[in-house]
Amino acid sequence: MSHDPIDLNPSTLVELRDGIDAIDDRIHDLLMKRAELVMRVGELKGKGPAGTPFYRPEREAQIHRRLEGRHGGPLPVEAVHRIFREIISASLNLEKQLSVAYLGPEATFTHEAALKQFGSAFTMFSTRTITEVFHEVEIGRANFGVVPVENSLEGVVIHTLDRFVRSPLNICGEVLMPVELNLLARGGVLGEVRVIYGHFSALDQCAQWLSHYLPQVKRVEVASTAEAAERARREEGAGAICGPFAANRYGLVVIAEHIEDQARLENRFLVVGRESPAPSGADKTSIMVSFLDDPGFLHRILGVFAERGINLSRIESRPTQERAWDYLFFIDMEGHRQDEGVSAALEALGALSGVSVKILGSYPQHAL
Ligand SMILES: O=C(O)C(=O)C[C@]1(C(=O)O)C=C[C@@H](O)C=C1
Structure with a gap:
């Protein structure tokens, strides 16, 4: 494609709009070229082993981080993220049509989080409860689910944590959203x-x-x-x-506007699915640990991470629902389960007698 240089210093309204039209034509042409490349990626995935994932959150996180790294100019970086979110969403839709269940009804914060993660080209539907979101993905009626997990003021959403105990689903992503009330x-x-x-x-x-x-x-x-x-x-x-x-x-x-009493409130949501994202370069791993009610056990578990310099971003305890006074710990750490340190720590944890570990997933740290 060869183009005339665009005059960035026109003086009249007509000339300014001519410049904008010329740029729009180029953006349009480039979007179509990008879509052609994405379709070829989709063909390669289709020829891969059964179950090759089409949605690649780690790749999407890398694209957003790269753009953020080169960002400059008058548009705010959030606008750039929004625009590329939609470009990627529409592109993925050419590869495969995917669906998302979220905790509804429509227009909840979870709905907004689902759109922020997936863009508007996905088929989205709401459910009445967190359990139903998990269920829809478990039975294959939705490819992914979005559920709330943490509110920076209220703390953790216990229904979501409890549901992981008996769900085969993985965490595939997280979405952070500032609360504006x-x-x-x-x-x-x-x-x-x-x-x-x-x-x-x-x-x-x-x-x-x-x-x-x-x-x-x-x-x-x-x-x-x-x-x-x-x-x-x-x-x-x-x-x-x-x-x-x-x-x-x-x-x-x-x-x-902004009638919340405490500034900088944030909600955190999780994306659940059957896929396990590859490392993106800046990831988190979430695990669930249960152990015998023995003095010193929690200390030994935390020691496994401290010895390897792994940063824990959250520890949450919940009753096991099996025996009174038995507790489960939900631990989030920085790093991917395939990273050397994290993988060594998980192995060491599994080798402690009396401890059982369930890896809930490794996923890109919130990128936008
Ligand atoms: O790189 C891929 O695997 C693609 O399918 C392309 C693409 C994109 O539009 O850039 C689309 C969807 C994926 O979730 C990630 C990236």
Whole structure:
């Protein structure tokens, strides 16, 4: 492809728009060329052994990290990530059509996380519970599932951890999303709000703001932020605490932005599936460990990682659901199970008598 150089210093509106048209033509041509290459990648995968994965989160993470590394210019890097998310999503759709189940209803934070991970070319459907997300993937009705696992204020989502105990699925990815909570309603006037609907954690996260600005207004707990938005859409004088994503979907007006009491809240979600991503260069590994209720055992387990200089990013304990007072530990560490240090630590852990280890997955650290 040879092109005329694009004039970056035009002076009139017509010339500026001519320049934009010329650039759009090139972007369009290049997108089609990229799609042709991706289709050839898809053909190679199709000829590979049965079960060769089409979705390659480690490769996608590398693409995003590489772009971030070369980024410069007026567009924010988040916009670049969003654009490439969609390019990759549409490209993968040429290789294979894949589906994703997420904890619904529509317009929840988990839905937003699923779109952030997979883009909009995937077939997506919601389920009512976390267990159903796992089930849909386990029986093959969805290729992947997205579930919440951690909220930086409320802590861990126990249903998700508990479900891993009896699920054959792997963790294939994580999505981190800053929490933005807004007050929404059909009309945009604070003084007209008579009742506020919200998920219990959203109400909790905004408690100070609500007490200060709307001390007399009744707060009603509902099952999800999406349900709160639905109620606010139907009821006169009702407000809902939701993210901006729900505001668009339910046609509500934002009355107040960022009403969360604590800045920089973050939610973490997991992608579950049957595939095991290859190393991406910056990965995490999650495991589940159970051991005899013996003094010093936890110390020995943690020692296995400390001796090898492996950084643990999270440790969470849960009752085993089998015997009272027996505990399971969920441990996240930096590195991929194929990395030398992590693989040696996992081997040493498995060799400790009285310890059983289940590897839940190695996956790229959140890239965007
Ligand atoms: O590199 C691959 O394996 C591809 O299929 C190409 C591509 C892309 O568009 O760049 C598409 C989907 C994969 O999840 C990763 C990357």
